[in-house]
Amino acid sequence: xxxxxxxxxxxxxxxxxxxxxxxxxxxxxxxxxxxxxxxxxxxxxxxxxxxxxxxxxxxxxxxxxxxxxxxxxxxxxxxxxxxxxxxxxxxxxxxxxxxxxxxxxxxxxxxxxxxxxxxxxxxxxxxxxxxxxxxxxxxxxxxxxxxxxxxxxxxxxxxxxxxxxxxxxxxxxxxxxxxxxxxxxxxxxxxxxxxxxxxxxxxxxxxxxxxxxxxxxxxxxxxxxxxxxxxxxxxxxxxxxxxxxxxxxxxxxxxxxxxxxxxx
Amino acid sequence: xxxxxxxxxxxxxxxxxxxxxxxxxxxxxxxxxxxxxxxxxxxxxxxxxxxxxxxxxxxxxxxxxxxxxxxxxxxxxxxxxxxxxxxxxxxxxxxxxxxxxxxxxxxxxxxxxxxxxxxxxxxxxxxxxxxxxxxxxxxxxxxxxxxxxxxxxxxxxxxxxxxxxxxxxxxxxxxxxxxxxxxxxxxxxxxxxxxxxxxxxxxxxxxxxxxxxxxxxxxxxxxxxxxxxxxxxxxxxxxxxxxxxxxxxxxxxxxxxxxxxxxx
Numbered sequence: 001x002x003x004x005x006x007x008x009x010x011x012x013x014x015x016x017x018x019x020x021x022x023x024x025x026x027x028x029x030x031x032x033x034x035x036x037x038x039x040x041x042x043x044x045x046x047x048x049x050x051x052x053x054x055x056x057x058x059x060x061x062x063x064x065x066x067x068x069x070x071x072x073x074x075x076x077x078x079x080x081x082x083x084x085x086x087x088x089x090x091x092x093x094x095x096x097x098x099x100x101x102x103x104x105x106x107x108x109x110x111x112x113x114x115x116x117x118x119x120x121x122x123x124x125x126x127x128x129x130x131x132x133x134x135x136x137x138x139x140x141x142x143x144x145x146x147x148x149x150x151x152x153x154x155x156x157x158x159x160x161x162x163x164x165x166x167x168x169x170x171x172x173x174x175x176x177x178x179x180x181x182x183x184x185x186x187x188x189x190x191x192x193x194x195x196x197x198x199x200x201x202x203x204x205x206x207x208x209x210x211x212x213x214x215x216x217x218x219x220x221x222x223x224x225x226x227x228x229x230x231x232x233x234x235x236x237x238x239x240x241x242x243x244x245x246x247x248x249x250x251x252x253x254x255x256x257x258x259x260x261x262x263x264x
Numbered sequence: 265x266x267x268x269x270x271x272x273x274x275x276x277x278x279x280x281x282x283x284x285x286x287x288x289x290x291x292x293x294x295x296x297x298x299x300x301x302x303x304x305x306x307x308x309x310x311x312x313x314x315x316x317x318x319x320x321x322x323x324x325x326x327x328x329x330x331x332x333x334x335x336x337x338x339x340x341x342x343x344x345x346x347x348x349x350x351x352x353x354x355x356x357x358x359x360x361x362x363x364x365x366x367x368x369x370x371x372x373x374x375x376x377x378x379x380x381x382x383x384x385x386x387x388x389x390x391x392x393x394x395x396x397x398x399x400x401x402x403x404x405x406x407x408x409x410x411x412x413x414x415x416x417x418x419x420x421x422x423x424x425x426x427x428x429x430x431x432x433x434x435x436x437x438x439x440x441x442x443x444x445x446x447x448x449x450x451x452x453x454x455x456x457x458x459x460x461x462x463x464x465x466x467x468x469x470x471x472x473x474x475x476x477x478x479x480x481x482x483x484x485x486x487x488x489x490x491x492x493x494x495x496x497x498x499x500x501x502x503x504x505x506x507x508x509x510x511x512x513x514x515x516x517x518x519x520x521x522x523x524x525x526x527x528x
Contacts, residue, residue, distance in 0.1 A: 166507055167515065173508040177483070199508065203515060204522040205500075212504035215479040219441070236469075240476035243430055244437040244463065251431065251467060258468040 001238050002224035004041045004073050005034035010048035019056060028067045035068045037229040041094045042068060045075035054081040061085050079107035094118035100125040100143045109150050120158045129162055133178035136161050144188055158193040158224055159183055167202030177220050184221025193224035215241050236263045265502050266488035268305045268337050269298035274312035283320060292331045299332045301493040305358045306332060309339035318345040325349050343371035358382035364389040364407045373414050384422045393426055397442035400425050408452055422457040422488055423447055431466030441484050448485025457488035479505050500527045
């Protein structure tokens with residue numbers, strides 16, 4: 001599982017406050033904690049700053065990279081902010097995200113070309129968010145084909161089927177899982193990821209629904225997730241699920257985590 | 265999910281001691297707690313008493329049924345013990361278990377006939393335990409056909425694919441899940457259950473592997489499990505998984521459990 005740590009996001013109150021106050025220590029501590037918890041990419045988002053997102057995103061990249069070795073996930077739909085953040089980012093970043101929406105695609109695809117960057121690709125088109133698993137597959141396939149034709153290495157692509165809350169429609173759970181399985185069966189080389197906490201929106205004890213969903217989604221072929229890596233129970237379940245799915249040979253990672261007292 | 269509570273099993277030290285000492289209060293308390301936790305069947309096993317299993321099983325049935333309303337799962341391969349326990353059991357019990365082994369099948373099938381009893385059917389034949397998912401399917405299919413021909417209502421059958429420890433072979437995890445999915449796809453009306461704790465045998469933090477496995481197995485179609493219903497985290501994950509799989513309309517059970525403070 002490739003974990004994208006979601007915590008440094010300016011739409012969260014505490015993060016916005018820390019950025020406002022230039023509280024470098026708080027933000028760097030959160031980056032280090034996520035890296036220590038086993039995060040593969042540390043997401044940085046300055047989207048709360050509508051008029052000067054670029055400046056704040058660049059600042060976040062600089063400050064976070066002072067203390068962590070893992071690459072960052074540059075989280076913005078704004079091509080200008082992404083371009084400037086990519087210039088300053090040391091090593092190869094992840095871009096979060098592109099979609100099939102014409103304007104967004106045309107502005108972000110050129111940034112990916114020849115950069116070697118990983119990219120989160122949202123199953124969203126000019127017609128909006130797809131409804132059924134089949135609709136998701138159609139949009140996802142078009143997006144994969146387009147990225148492929150534009151010279152993007154598909155092993156760098158993290159397709160996000162876009163999860164909707166089960167509190168809105170019960171069938172959104174099975175639909176999301178079916179979409180993941182369909183994408184997996186394409187065998188196109190892509191990864192499958194999602195920002196999974198949306199699944200539990202509107203219900204109590206959300207952490208529990210998120211935990212159940214990540215295990216079920218892994219069982220259907222999801223190999224990445226955008227999550228809070230400091231949620232120890234969720235990380236423990238991910239580690240255990242890798243054993244059950246035979247994706248942790250000789251349970252080496254599991255045993256290492258057990259010895260380190262990380263499994264709860 | 266149909267939960268079979270596994271705790272009153274004489275192969276567990278504390279239970280053997282309680283039976284030895286005729287500690288009715290201890291055993292009845294454990295039965296009540298399992299019922300309160302949402303158990304559908306309360307398993308009773310006197311298998312540790314090799315020479316007088318029948319006597320002890322009958323005693324357990326009497327004592328447990330004094331305090332609970334849910335039916336019991338009579339857990340024995342011994343036809344005589346099952347027959348006597350069935351005579352004393354109030355209401356329709358579950359029989360745990362029959363298999364395709366000739367002698368066992370021929371002695372236990374007549375007890376089921378016209379009794380309306382539920383029955384756990386193990387995927388085991390005279391050749392022993394099957395290896396691959398396909399082998400399991402073959403044995404399971406034969407067992408289902410045989411039960412059907414012998415007049416057993418297949419909606420009363422709980423097929424157990426027999427889980428082997430992932431510590432022995434990593435592939436046993438995916439094989440068990442594949443077998444569950446294959447059985448589900450038969451659409452024969454059977455339930456699928458398993459005594460799941462075997463999956464984690466030989467590894468530390470077994471509770472965690474059991475939790476991941478039950479969620480994954482539910483995702484592939486398992487609709488029953490033989491578990492410790494007092495494991496609150498596992499029961500919480502089962503409740504959440506039912507929501508994600510759209511098997512809890514309007515999340516009614518989930519919300520009820522949340523309000524009761526049962527979700528952890």
